[in-house]
Each structure stands twice: as structure tokens, then as C-alpha cells.
Amino acid sequence: MKNPPLKIYDTTLRDGTQGEGISFSVTDKLLITERLDQFGVDYIEGGFPGSNPRDITFFAEVGKLKLRHARVAAFGSTRRAGATAAHDPQLKVLVDAGTPVVTIVGKTWLLHVTEILRTTAEENLAMIEDSVRHLVAHGREVIYDAEHFFDGFKNNPDYALRTLAAAKRGGADNLTLCDTNGGTLVDDLKETVARVVREFGGGSVGVHCHNDSGLGVAVSLAGIAAGATLVQGTINGYGERTGNANLTTILPNLFLKMDRTAFCRPNLPQLRELSHYLDELANQRPDPKEPFVGTSAFAHKGGLHANAAQKVARSYEHIDPATVGNRTRVLVSDLAGRSSIVMKAKELGFALDEKAPELKEIIEELKQLEFEGHEFEAADASLKLLLAKWLKRHVPSFTFEGYRVIIERRGPESSVVAEATVKLKVNGKPVHTVAECVGPIGALDKALRLALEKAHPVIKDTALSDYKVRILDSRRGTNSRTRVLIETTDGQEIWGTVGVSDNIIEASWEALRDAVEYKLLLEEEKTGTGGRKPEAG
Ligand SMILES: [Zn+2]
Incomplete structure (x- = not known):
């Protein structure tokens, strides 16, 4: 018999926000809820209702969203010791949140029962059963989260199982370990899950894992293999300490390698986009080494290897990148030969014949640029602009006349200010702008954007997301060459550009100029206006 569909439970908005540097506004949380629903996760845990004004507003607003599939869960803990469920203020808040699902966490480990709750083993069992029953009586689907289940089970398997039995008696729909x-x-983990599944039936067991041993994904998959049918995790593995089990890795493994399915299975090709969307809202830099969805996940370097990957992708890739919305990338480096350039050009959208006469010239020029210190591995956008110009597919809409940067401290008490002046010709007309910023690169960036915004309003959608400087030959001291790598985003795509010069401002200028010009190239491709002639002037 084919395995029944799994339930995917996302806790990015609750456990994920415990992660260092992760914080979402109410608007972010609502946007993420809609996006997760679109992707097709089964449950979205929104947070603790009543714990802070942000979560209170979130639960008030989330009920108004028209979700097509996902069920929103409010999260809280069992009633207080010695009280009744009906009069427990926390359970009241959970009911008042009005979500279809409530996830309630209870103690498994006796150490926590006696030392932290300071109550008895029996009272803890009553707290679990009463709380679950109370929520079920209010018409909620109840997921019981058994906290520290595996540690508790190791310490006292019998008691650990009795806590689950208490939740089950109360009417819990799912027991998540x-x-x-x-x-x-x-x-x-696998052995313990198998034991619980034997005891309680597989259809109602879930797993919630963390990555402290670097095994968050591995133990989650093991839990599923042992019979759990619900898996909790976060997008991109956000979470406390080293993070929660990463759904972005768990899902493709389940679907592509373990032959399992879930409601969101057909949307797997949107996984990379979902991952980047979350990073964008969480203000995190996407990790290029993220399995499946990272920029480097299917990147090949070196002529021979790239050549083989071009012929039979399967020979060097564990899955077809398109199945998770990713793509094969060829890293152009001085190892690169003819076939790498052809493949790279194809990847960037240009058909280039391996026998084309211009190819030799392109390779020679690329080699020279790399020798001078340009590096295109992280600067696809600069490379694409070069190829587009060589192949006469793109004519810049602006010409650069000059720039000036002044750095000034106006008095002993004042801070440093940088002022940049930029002179361009945009569509043939001279444009002259001035901008101020704390640093020279920021000032140049601002002035350049200002000069282009009027003729090309799309520039306003872009922003600098990373800036890296590397001194190439440190033995030459201050005369060394400087390489600047810049990352820019328009909220959907991220692109890298490079500049190299003896002067850091000039190197930055080159990378900044490529960054905005690339956005214009993207627009040309979108609107089909590529290759237009420069206007007179
Ligand atoms: Zn957790």
C-alpha cells in the first residue's frame, strides 16, 4: 500500500523567531502566512497569542485572511498546576485566539515536572489531559507537543508514554514528539518513534526536531521512516541556537528520495523562491551552501567537470535542480575552457556556438580580466553585461561622464560626511546629481541612482544588499589592487557585480555601475527592447 500523505507543520513564525536576529513585524507574519498557504503547508503555527502585542494583533488579523488550505495554530502550554482548565487564563487566551488548531506543549521529563513546574508526576498527567480536553470541548483540533520527549523517554520510558496516553485520553488529534x-x-530517535507508533498508531504521531547535533533534518527523516506522519520544522531552519529542523531540506528529501508525498508536493518547484522570500523578510543573507535551494547547490567549477555536467547533468547532480526551482550554474574561472563559456552563456540566456569566431576573443578577454583580478564566480551580472555587450545584444542607456567624492569632517565634534557628485548622459541628456551619505560608497550609490531614477524608475526597486572588499596583492601594500564585490536585490532576484582597480572608490564605482545597468538589462529582456541603438548626444 502506498504511504498516505504526510502533514507538514511550519513553525517559522513561532519557534523560528526564537532564532538570533530573526524578527518579523505583524505585516511580515501575515505575508508569510499567505505565502506558506500558497505553497501548501498543512499547518502554520502563528505564535503565542497574548504573549506580546505583536502576536495579539497577528491572531486578530490572521482570521481575516482567506487561506485556501493551511490551518493556523495558536501555541501555548498546559494549564497551571492545582488550577482548573476552565479558569486557566492561558487556556482562555488560546481559545480566544479563534484558530482552528491549538498546539499545546506539556512536560514529559520528570526532571522538568518536579524541578521546574514543582509539581507531582500525577498532577502533570492531569494537567495534560484536562488542558487537551478543554480545548477539544471548544471545538479545536489539538496537537499535543511532548516537550523533551526523547530525553524524558530515556530517563523513564514508562512515564513518558503515560504523558502521551493522558493527551490521547483528553482527545488530542496528534502527539508530536x-x-x-x-x-x-x-x-x-528512530527506535523511540517506532515504539510510540506501535503504542499509539502511526496516523497520529509527529516529530519536532532541532539541529543542535547537526542532525535536525536527519532525525526528522528518521522519525518519518519510523512511522510518524507529521513533521514540524521551519523554512531555512530558522530557530533557537543552531536552529530548527529545516523544512527546506526535509521536503525535497521526502518527496524526491523517500517517495513520500504531502499536499504541497506539486509546489516543490517553488521551494527556492519560498526560501528566498523568507530570507528577504527576515533580513537574512541567503546561504549559498543551503542544500537544494542555495545558489551553490548546483554550481560546477572547472572545465572538465562543467563539460561533463553539460553533457549529462545526472552525472554530477544528485537531483534535477528544476524540481526545487534551482538551476545548474557554471562557475567561470581561469580553469574554464570553451565549453564552460558556451554553457555559461547559455545559462545567462545567450546562444553561443562552440565554433563561433568571437568565442576565442571572448575567452582571451575573460582570461585577461581574471588575470587583472576580476572574479566572476560571484558576479554573474557583470559577466552577463560583458557577454551582452560583446554579442551586441545590449547598448547601455547611459554614458558615464565623471564623478567626484569628497570626504569631510566639518569640526572636532561633527561626524564624517561623504558627498558624491555624478555626471552622466542619460538618453543623450546631461544629468548632474549630488548626494550625501556617511560613507563614500553609499554617497556614490545614492548619486548614481538619483541620476538614473527619472528615466528609469525601476532603479528605485533595487537596493544594495552586500558589499565586500578584497585586497588582491597584499605585498604591494597601499598600491595593491582592490576587488569589490557587490550584491544587489530588487526583492525577487539577487545579483552580483564586480569591480577591480588600484583605487577602492573606482573599483566600487565599476561594481555599482554594473549593478544598476544589470537591472536595466533585465528590464530590456522583460519588455523586449534589448539591443536598441544609443540615442544621439
Ligand atoms: Zn522547538
């Missing part, structure tokens, strides 16, 4: 400290190894 949490590896809260993230220290459980794969075999231990």
Missing part, C-alpha cells in the same frame, strides 16, 4: 534540546542521535 519534540527533541527540544536537539541532542538525540538518529538511531535512538
Whole structure:
């Protein structure tokens, strides 16, 4: 019999926001909820209702969204010791949140029961059962999160199972086993999940894992293999300490390698986009080494290897990148030969014949540029502009006349200010702009954008997202060459550009200029106006 579909439970908005540097506004949380629903996850855990004004507003607003599939869950803990569920203020808040699902966390590990809750083993069981029953009586689907389940089970398997039985008696729809400290190894977790599945039936068991041992994904997959049918995790593995189990890695493994399915299965090609969208809202730089969705996940370097990958992608790639919305990339380096350039050009959208006469010239020029210190591995956009110009597919809409940067401290108490002046000809007309910023690169960037915005309003959508400087030959001291790599984003795409010069401002200028020109090239491609003639002037 084919395995039934799994339930995918996203806790990015609750456990994910425990991660260092991760914070979402109410608007972000609502946007993420819609996006996760679009992708097709089954559950979206929104946070603790009542814990802070942000989550209170979120729960008030989320009920108004028209979600097509996902069920929103409010998260909280079991009633207080010695009280009744009906009068517990926290359970009231959970009911008042009005979500179809409530996820309630309870203690498994006796150490926590006696030392942290300071109550008895029996009272803890009653707290679990009462709380679940109370929520079920209010018509909620209840997911019971068994905190520290694997540590508790190791310490006292019988008691751990009794906590689950209490939740089940209360009417819990699902028993999710949490590896809260993230220290459980794969075999231990698998064995324990199998035991719980034997005891309670597989259809109602879930796993919630953390990555403290670097195994967040591995133990989640092991839990599924052992019979769990619900998996909790976060997009991009956001979460406390080293993060939660990463759904962005779990899902392709489940679907492409373990022959499992879930409601979101058909949307797997949107995975990379989803991952980047979350990074964008969380203000995180996408990790290029992220399995499946990272920029480097299918990047090949070196002539021979790239050549082989071009012929039979399967020979060097564990899956077809398109299945997760990613693509093969060829890293152009001085190892690159004819076939790498042809493949790279193809990847960037240019058909180039391996026997084309201009190819030899292009390779010679690329080699010279690389010798001078240009590096195109992280600067696809600069390379694409070069190819587009060589192949006469693109004529810049602006010509550069000059720039000036002044750095000034206006008095002993004042801070440093940089002022940049930029002179361009845009569509043949001279444009002259001035901008101020704390640093010279920021000032140049501002002035350049200002000069182009009027003729090309799309420039306003772009922003600098990273700036890296490398001194290429440190033995030459201040006369060394400087390489600047810039990353720019328009909220959908991220592109890299490069500049090299003896002067850091000039190197930055080159990279900045490529960054905005690339956006214009993208627009040309979109509107089909590429290759137009420069206007007179
Ligand atoms: Zn957790």
C-alpha cells in the first residue's frame, strides 16, 4: 500500500523567531502566512497569542485572511498546576485566539515536572489531559507537543508514554514528539518513534526536531521512516541556537528520495523562491551552501567537470535542480575552457556556438580580466553585461561622464560626511546629481541612482544588499589592487557585480555601475527592447 500523505507543520513564525536576529513585524507574519498557504503547508503555527502585542494583533488579523488550505495554530502550554482548565487564563487566551488548531506543549521529563513546574508526576498527567480536553470541548483540533520527549523517554520510558496516553485520553488529534534540546542521535530517535507508533498508531504521531547535533533534518527523516506522519520544522531552519529542523531540506528529501508525498508536493518547484522570500523578510543573507535551494547547490567549477555536467547533468547532480526551482550554474574561472563559456552563456540566456569566431576573443578577454583580478564566480551580472555587450545584444542607456567624492569632517565634534557628485548622459541628456551619505560608497550609490531614477524608475526597486572588499596583492601594500564585490536585490532576484582597480572608490564605482545597468538589462529582456541603438548626444 502506498504511504498516505504526510502533514507538514511550519513553525517559522513561532519557534523560528526564537532564532538570533530573526524578527518579523505583524505585516511580515501575515505575508508569510499567505505565502506558506500558497505553497501548501498543512499547518502554520502563528505564535503565542497574548504573549506580546505583536502576536495579539497577528491572531486578530490572521482570521481575516482567506487561506485556501493551511490551518493556523495558536501555541501555548498546559494549564497551571492545582488550577482548573476552565479558569486557566492561558487556556482562555488560546481559545480566544479563534484558530482552528491549538498546539499545546506539556512536560514529559520528570526532571522538568518536579524541578521546574514543582509539581507531582500525577498532577502533570492531569494537567495534560484536562488542558487537551478543554480545548477539544471548544471545538479545536489539538496537537499535543511532548516537550523533551526523547530525553524524558530515556530517563523513564514508562512515564513518558503515560504523558502521551493522558493527551490521547483528553482527545488530542496528534502527539508530536519534540527533541527540544536537539541532542538525540538518529538511531535512538528512530527506535523511540517506532515504539510510540506501535503504542499509539502511526496516523497520529509527529516529530519536532532541532539541529543542535547537526542532525535536525536527519532525525526528522528518521522519525518519518519510523512511522510518524507529521513533521514540524521551519523554512531555512530558522530557530533557537543552531536552529530548527529545516523544512527546506526535509521536503525535497521526502518527496524526491523517500517517495513520500504531502499536499504541497506539486509546489516543490517553488521551494527556492519560498526560501528566498523568507530570507528577504527576515533580513537574512541567503546561504549559498543551503542544500537544494542555495545558489551553490548546483554550481560546477572547472572545465572538465562543467563539460561533463553539460553533457549529462545526472552525472554530477544528485537531483534535477528544476524540481526545487534551482538551476545548474557554471562557475567561470581561469580553469574554464570553451565549453564552460558556451554553457555559461547559455545559462545567462545567450546562444553561443562552440565554433563561433568571437568565442576565442571572448575567452582571451575573460582570461585577461581574471588575470587583472576580476572574479566572476560571484558576479554573474557583470559577466552577463560583458557577454551582452560583446554579442551586441545590449547598448547601455547611459554614458558615464565623471564623478567626484569628497570626504569631510566639518569640526572636532561633527561626524564624517561623504558627498558624491555624478555626471552622466542619460538618453543623450546631461544629468548632474549630488548626494550625501556617511560613507563614500553609499554617497556614490545614492548619486548614481538619483541620476538614473527619472528615466528609469525601476532603479528605485533595487537596493544594495552586500558589499565586500578584497585586497588582491597584499605585498604591494597601499598600491595593491582592490576587488569589490557587490550584491544587489530588487526583492525577487539577487545579483552580483564586480569591480577591480588600484583605487577602492573606482573599483566600487565599476561594481555599482554594473549593478544598476544589470537591472536595466533585465528590464530590456522583460519588455523586449534589448539591443536598441544609443540615442544621439
Ligand atoms: Zn522547538
